Amino acid sequence: xxxxxxxxxxxxxxxxxxxxxxxxxxxxxxxxxxxxxxxxxxxxxxxxxxxxxxxxxxxxxxxxxxxxxxxxxxxxxxxxxxxxxxxxxxxxxxxxxxxxxxxxxxxxxxxxxxxxxxxxxxxxxxxxxxxxxxxxxxxxxxxxxxxxxxxxxxxxxxxxxxxxxxxxxxxxxxxxxxxxxxxxxxxxxxxxxxxxxxxxxxxxxxxxxxxxxxxxxxxxxxxxxxxxxxxxxxxxxxxxxxxxxxxxxxxxxxxxxxxxxxxxxxxxxxxxxxxxxxxxxxxxxxxxxxxxxxxxxxxxxxxxxxxxxxxxxxxxxxxxxxxxxxxxxxxxxxxxxxxxxxxxxxxxxxxxxxxxxxxxxxxxxxxxxxxxxxxxxxxxxxxxxxxxxxxxxxxxxxxxxxxxx
Amino acid sequence: xxxxxxxxxxxxxxxxxxxxxxxxxxxxxxxxxxxxxxxxxxxxxxxxxxxxxxxxxxxxxxxxxxxxxxxxxxxxxxxxxxxxxxxxxxxxxxxxxxxxxxxxxxxxxxxxxxxxxxxxxxxxxxxxxxxxxxxxxxxxxxxxxxxxxxxxxxxxxxxxxxxxxxxxxxxxxxxxxxxxxxxxxxxxxxxxxxxxxxxxxxxxxxxxxxxxxxxxxxxxxxxxxxxxxxxxxxxxxxxxxxxxxxxxxxxxxxxxxxxxxxxxxxxxxxxxxxxxxxxxxxxxxxxxxxxxxxxxxxxxxxxxxxxxxxxxxxxxxxxxxxxxxxxxxxxxxxxxxxxxxxxxxxxxxxxxxxxxxxxxxxxxxxxxxxxxxxxxxxxxxxxxxxxxxxxxxxxxxxxxxxxxx
Numbered sequence: 001x002x003x004x005x006x007x008x009x010x011x012x013x014x015x016x017x018x019x020x021x022x023x024x025x026x027x028x029x030x031x032x033x034x035x036x037x038x039x040x041x042x043x044x045x046x047x048x049x050x051x052x053x054x055x056x057x058x059x060x061x062x063x064x065x066x067x068x069x070x071x072x073x074x075x076x077x078x079x080x081x082x083x084x085x086x087x088x089x090x091x092x093x094x095x096x097x098x099x100x101x102x103x104x105x106x107x108x109x110x111x112x113x114x115x116x117x118x119x120x121x122x123x124x125x126x127x128x129x130x131x132x133x134x135x136x137x138x139x140x141x142x143x144x145x146x147x148x149x150x151x152x153x154x155x156x157x158x159x160x161x162x163x164x165x166x167x168x169x170x171x172x173x174x175x176x177x178x179x180x181x182x183x184x185x186x187x188x189x190x191x192x193x194x195x196x197x198x199x200x201x202x203x204x205x206x207x208x209x210x211x212x213x214x215x216x217x218x219x220x221x222x223x224x225x226x227x228x229x230x231x232x233x234x235x236x237x238x239x240x241x242x243x244x245x246x247x248x249x250x251x252x253x254x255x256x257x258x259x260x261x262x263x264x265x266x267x268x269x270x271x272x273x274x275x276x277x278x279x280x281x282x283x284x285x286x287x288x289x290x291x292x293x294x295x296x297x298x299x300x301x302x303x304x305x306x307x308x309x310x311x312x313x314x315x316x317x318x319x320x321x322x323x324x325x326x327x328x329x330x331x332x333x334x335x336x337x338x339x340x341x342x343x344x345x346x347x348x349x350x351x352x353x354x355x356x357x358x359x360x361x362x363x364x365x366x367x368x369x370x371x372x373x374x375x376x377x378x379x380x381x382x383x384x385x386x387x388x389x390x391x392x393x394x395x396x397x398x399x400x401x402x403x404x405x
Numbered sequence: 406x407x408x409x410x411x412x413x414x415x416x417x418x419x420x421x422x423x424x425x426x427x428x429x430x431x432x433x434x435x436x437x438x439x440x441x442x443x444x445x446x447x448x449x450x451x452x453x454x455x456x457x458x459x460x461x462x463x464x465x466x467x468x469x470x471x472x473x474x475x476x477x478x479x480x481x482x483x484x485x486x487x488x489x490x491x492x493x494x495x496x497x498x499x500x501x502x503x504x505x506x507x508x509x510x511x512x513x514x515x516x517x518x519x520x521x522x523x524x525x526x527x528x529x530x531x532x533x534x535x536x537x538x539x540x541x542x543x544x545x546x547x548x549x550x551x552x553x554x555x556x557x558x559x560x561x562x563x564x565x566x567x568x569x570x571x572x573x574x575x576x577x578x579x580x581x582x583x584x585x586x587x588x589x590x591x592x593x594x595x596x597x598x599x600x601x602x603x604x605x606x607x608x609x610x611x612x613x614x615x616x617x618x619x620x621x622x623x624x625x626x627x628x629x630x631x632x633x634x635x636x637x638x639x640x641x642x643x644x645x646x647x648x649x650x651x652x653x654x655x656x657x658x659x660x661x662x663x664x665x666x667x668x669x670x671x672x673x674x675x676x677x678x679x680x681x682x683x684x685x686x687x688x689x690x691x692x693x694x695x696x697x698x699x700x701x702x703x704x705x706x707x708x709x710x711x712x713x714x715x716x717x718x719x720x721x722x723x724x725x726x727x728x729x730x731x732x733x734x735x736x737x738x739x740x741x742x743x744x745x746x747x748x749x750x751x752x753x754x755x756x757x758x759x760x761x762x763x764x765x766x767x768x769x770x771x772x773x774x775x776x777x778x779x780x781x782x783x784x785x786x787x788x789x790x791x792x793x794x795x796x797x798x799x800x801x802x803x804x805x806x807x808x809x810x
Contacts, residue, residue: 019546019688027613056801122543130535130543134576137717138527138535140433141424141709208432266695269674276693283424283706284533284696290671290680291692301688305544309722312542317717 001032002311003265005060007082009040009053009072012096012123015300016070017049020307029311033304036066061089068307071095080104087111089117094306096123096299102197106210106323120306125151125198126275128298129291133309135205135279136319142281144206150242151198153273153293154182154189155221155241156205160271162229163238169224181273191220192241192256199243202277203254207247209325211254216327219257227400231340231362231370236263239401240270251328260338260403334375337385338362340399341392344369348392355387372403406437407716410465410486413478414458416443417501417528420705421475422454425712438709441471462487464731466494473712476500485509489718492524494518499711501704503527511728523723525711530556530603531680533703534696538714540610540684541724547686549611553649556603558698559587559594559679560626560646565676567634568643574629584636586678589669596625597646597661598658604648607682608659614730616659621732624662633804636745636767636775641668644806645675656733665743665808739780743767743805746797749774753797760792777808 004020004099006013017035038053043314047053060066069086071093073079079100083093088111095101101108101121112119126149135144146346150156154176163171173190176182188194200213221241232239237260245254261268266288270276275293280286292298341348348369352359356373364370374386389397409425411418419522422440430438440611442465443458452458455536461473465471474491476498478484493516506513506526531554540549555561559581566577578595581587593599605618626646637644642665650659666673671693675681677719680698685691699704746753753774757764761778769775781789794802 019789023546128686129692130539133543134535135537137714138538138707138710140713141428141706264674264676266674269669269671271669281533281706283702284702285700287534287694287696289694292690295690297688298690301546301686302543305543308545309542312722313718317714 001034002067002307003034003036003065004037004068004070004307005037005039005063005066006070006072007039007079008071009038009044010072011296012299012303013038013070013072015296016072016303019297019300019304025308028280029308031311033307036063052079053404061085066091068094068310070303070307071097072303073097074099074363076100076103078294083108083119084111087115087117090115090117092118092120092310094120094303094310096121096303097123098194098197098201102200102213105201105204106321109318109320110322112318115321115374118310120309120318121201122306123226123299124223125201126277126289126291127295128301129275129277129289129293130302131202131277131289132205132319134289135202137317138282139279139284139287140285144247145280145282146244146246147199147202147206147277147279148242148267149199149202149277150240150267150270150275151195151243151277151293152241154186154277155195156275157181157268157273158190159221159224159229159241161226162226162235166226169222169225183373190222192218195241195243196256199245199254199256201229202323203245203252204325205319206279207252207284207325210321210323211252211325211327216254216256221258223399224258225276225399228340230362231338232260235360235362235372237261238263238268240267246331248328248330248332251326253328253331258401260401262404264405316357330378335378336375336403336405337373337381338399338401338403339371339373339388339397341369342396343367343392351391352388355384355391368398375405406439406443406470407712408439408470409444409473409712410444410471411440411473411475411477412444412688413476414443414447414449415477415650416701417704417708418443418475418477420701421477421708424702424705430713434713436716438712441468458650468492471496473497473499473715475708475712476502477708478502479504481505481508488513488524488660489516492520492522495520495522497523497525497715499525499708499715501526501708503529503602503606505598507605507618510606510609511726514723515723515727517723518725523715525714525723526606527711528704528707530606531682531694531696532700533553533706534680534694534698534700535707536682536694537610537724539694540607542684542722544684544689544692545690549652550687551649551651552604552607552611552682552684553647553672554604554607554682555645555672555675555680556648556682556698557594557646558680559591560600561675561680562586562678563595564626564629564634564646565646567629567631568638569676571631572625573631574627593799595627597623600646600648601661604650604659604661608650608657609726609730610724612730613658613726615726615728616657616730616732621659621661622734627665628804629663630804633745633806636743636769637665640765640767640777642666642808643668643673643720644673647672651736653735653737656731658733658736663806665806667809670809702778735783740783740786741780741808741810742778742786743806743808744776744778744793744802746774747801747803748772748797750803756796757793760789760796773803780810
C-alpha cells in the first residue's frame with residue numbers, strides 16, 4: 001500500500017481523490033494506493049473525506065507513511081515552499097501546477113534528485129494528454145527541433161465559437177464563462193499567460209534549460225475581432241492561439257500569439273476545448289498529441305499516472321532540466337503578416353505596395369484595406385510595419401496577425 | 406557503456422545502427438550505447454560496420470557484454486526462437502516486429518518477466534509515434550474503453566491520392582510503389598493484415614489479454630473505387646482504412662475495414678503516409694496520437710527510445726499481457742452503411758425503402774442507386790443486406806462501406 005497526501009481539495013485535487021479511492025491498482029502496480037491526508041484551509045463537513053482533511057501541513061510532512069505528496073494548489077506561494085519541504089523530507093511530489101513548474105522547475109527537480117525522490121508534472125501541460133512523459137522518454141532518441149501547440153482550452157473554445165458560430169469575442173467569452181470553461185476573471189487565459197507557462201515547461205523539457213517565462217513574448221486573443229476571423233476564413237485559414245518554440249543554436253526562440261494557420265495544417269482542425277501539441281523531432285519528424293487539455297478527471301488521471309510511474313519505476317529517470325536557458329527574439333525565419341487598415345482606398349493601396357511590394361489583397365468591406373505581406377526577415381517586417389504606422393497612423397491599423405506558411 | 410546486438414540489417418536495423426553510432430547518450434542516461442554485433446545472413450562488404458556483421462547467432466547469445474538484443478528481422482521464424490533464447494540468456498529484447506508481438510507477445514513478455522529482463526516493442530505500432538508507452542504508462546489511471554486508428558501509411562497514402570487527386574486505386578498503388586511507400590507485393594498492406602496486427606497489439610495492451618489476430622474480421626481497401634470516394638465526398642465524408650476495438654464486458658470487439666468518417670472527425674484530416682490513433686479512456690476521454698507511421702528513422706528512433714528506457718528504468722514496469730483474450734463480433738452498437746447498387750431506378754428505390762425504411766439518398770450517376778441506411782442493430786443490418794442481395798442479386802451491389810456516426 002502506497003499512501004499519498006493531496007494538497008488542495010479544489011477541482012483537480014478532488015478528482016485525484018476520486019480516482020484513487022475509486023480504483024484498484026493491484027493489477028497495474030502490484031499494490032494499492034490510498035489517500036491518507038488532504039490539506040486545505042477550508043472545511044468540507046459534508047465530504048466523505050472530511051475526517052482526513054487537515055489544515056496542518058506539518059502533520060503531513062512528519063508522517064513517514066506518506067510517500068507521495070500531490071500538490072494541486074496552484075500558484076507559487078505556499079506551493080513552492082510546501083513542495084521543497086516534502087522533497088527534502090524524502091517524499092516524491094506530483095503536481096498539476098504549471099505556474100510553479102514553469103518558474104521553479106529546475107530547483108525542484110534538482111532538490112528531488114539530491115534527495116533520491118521524484119518531482120513529476122505530467123498534469124501541468126495538456127491536462128489528460130500524455131505529453132511530458134512521451135517528450136521525455138519516447139522521443140529520447142531525437143533532438144527536439146521545435147514545438148508548437150494549442151495549449152489553452154478556454155481560448156480555443158472562444159475562437160471556435162467565433163469561427164463556427166459567428167459570435168463576437170465578448171459573446172463567446174460570456175458563453176465560455178457560462179459553461180464553466182472560462183473563469184470569472186479570464187485574464188490568465190485570454191491574455192496568453194497560461195499558454196506561456198505551458199510552452200515554457202515544454203521548451204525547458206525539450207531543450208534542457210529553464211526559461212524566464214516572464215520574458216517570453218506573449219499576446220492573447222483580446223484584440224481578435226469577428227472581422228479578422230472572417231477574413232482568415234476567406235483565404236482558407238483559421239486563427240488559433242499558438243505557443244511555440246524552436247532551438248536556435250544554444251538559445252531558444254519562444255512566442256505566444258494568435259497565428260493564422262492554413263486549413264490543412266494539423267492544428268487547424270483542433271476545435272472547442274481540445275488541445276494539441278505538435279513536436280518536431282530529428283528522427284520522427286512531426287508528431288502530434290491531441291486531447292482534452294483541461295477538466296477535473298483528465299487532469300487528475302495524469303496526476304495519478306505520475307504516482308503509478310513513481311511506484312513502478314522506483315523514482316529513477318524523471319524529467320530534468322537546469323537553470324540558465326537563454327531566449328532569443330530572432331527565429332531566423334522569414335515571417336508573413338495579415339494586416340487590416342482602416343480607410344482603404346487607392347492611396348492606401350499604393351502606400352502598402354510602396355512599403356511591402358507585391359502583397360496578397362483580401363477582398364474586404366468598403367473602407368478597409370486587408371492584405372497578407374510577402375515573406376520577409378523579422379527585422380525587415382518590423383521596419384515595414386513601422387513605416388506603415390507612420391504613413392497611416394497607428395490607430396488606423398485595425399488588425400495584425402502573423403500568418404504561418 | 407551498454408552494448409547491444411542488432412538482428413537484421415534491413416531498413417529499420419540499419420536505421421538503429423545509424424542512430425546509436427551517431428548519437429551521444431551520456432546526458433540522457435549517464436552512459437553510452439554501442440552496437441557490438443549485427444546479425445544478417447547477407448554480407449555488406451562496403452558497410453562501415455562490415456567487421457561487426459556476423460551470421461552466427463550463437464556468438465551474440467554467448468556474449469555476456471551484450472545486454473540488449475534488438476530484433477528488426479520481421480516474421481515469426483526465426484525471430485521468435487531468437488528472441489526467446491535471448492530473453493532466457495538474460496538479455497532484454499527490443500523489437501519492431503509487429504507480426505511477432507501480435508502473435509507471440511504474451512509468451513515473450515512472460516519469459517522476459519521470468520528472467521528479470523524486458524521485452525519492449527514501441528516501434529511495432531505507429532513507427533515514430535509514441536503510443537505503446539503512453540498507452541501503458543501515461544493512461545494507467547484510465548480504463549481504456551476503445552481504440553480506433555489509421556495504422557497503415559501505405560493504404561492511407563493510396564486513399565489520400567484517390568480523394569485528393571482523383572486517381573484510381575491501381576494508379577494510386579502504382580504511385581505508392583514508385584515512391585517506395587508500398588512493397589512490390591502490397592497484399593499485407595492493402596488487404597488490411599498490417600493494420601490487423603497493429604490493432605491486435607494495441608488491444609492486447611489496452612485490455613490485458615492477447616487476441617487471436619487471425620480471427621479478427623479484416624477487410625482491406627482493394628474494393629474501394631473512385632466512385633465510392635466521390636460519393637463519400639458528396640456527403641462530406643471521407644473513406645479511411647480503420648482498425649478499431651472496444652471492450653465489451655470480458656470480451657473485445659475488433660475489426661479492420663474501410664470506414665466512412667464525417668469530415669469533422671479527428672481522423673479525417675490524417676493524410677498521406679501519416680498514422681493516427683484515437684484512444685478513449687475512462688478519465689481522459691478522447692486522446693489522439695499522430696505522426697509518421699513508418700520510415701527508417703522514425704521507426705528506428707522508437708527502437709532506440711526503448712533501449713534508453715531499459716537502461717534508465719532497470720527493466721521494471723514493462724508492458725504486459727496474458728494469453729486468452731476472447732473476441733466478440735457484436736459491438737453492441739447500431740451501425741449505418743453506405744450502399745451502392747447497379748441499375749438504379751424507381752423499382753430499385755422502392756425495393757431499398759421496403760428493406761431499410763427511410764434511407765438517405767445520395768445524388769448518383771445514371772443507372773446507380775446510392776444511399777446510406779438508417780442506424781440499425783448489427784443483426785438487423787445483416788438481415789437487411791441479405792434481403793437486398795436476394796432482391797437485386799449479389800453482383801448488383803457495387804459497394805458497401807460502414808459509415809461512422
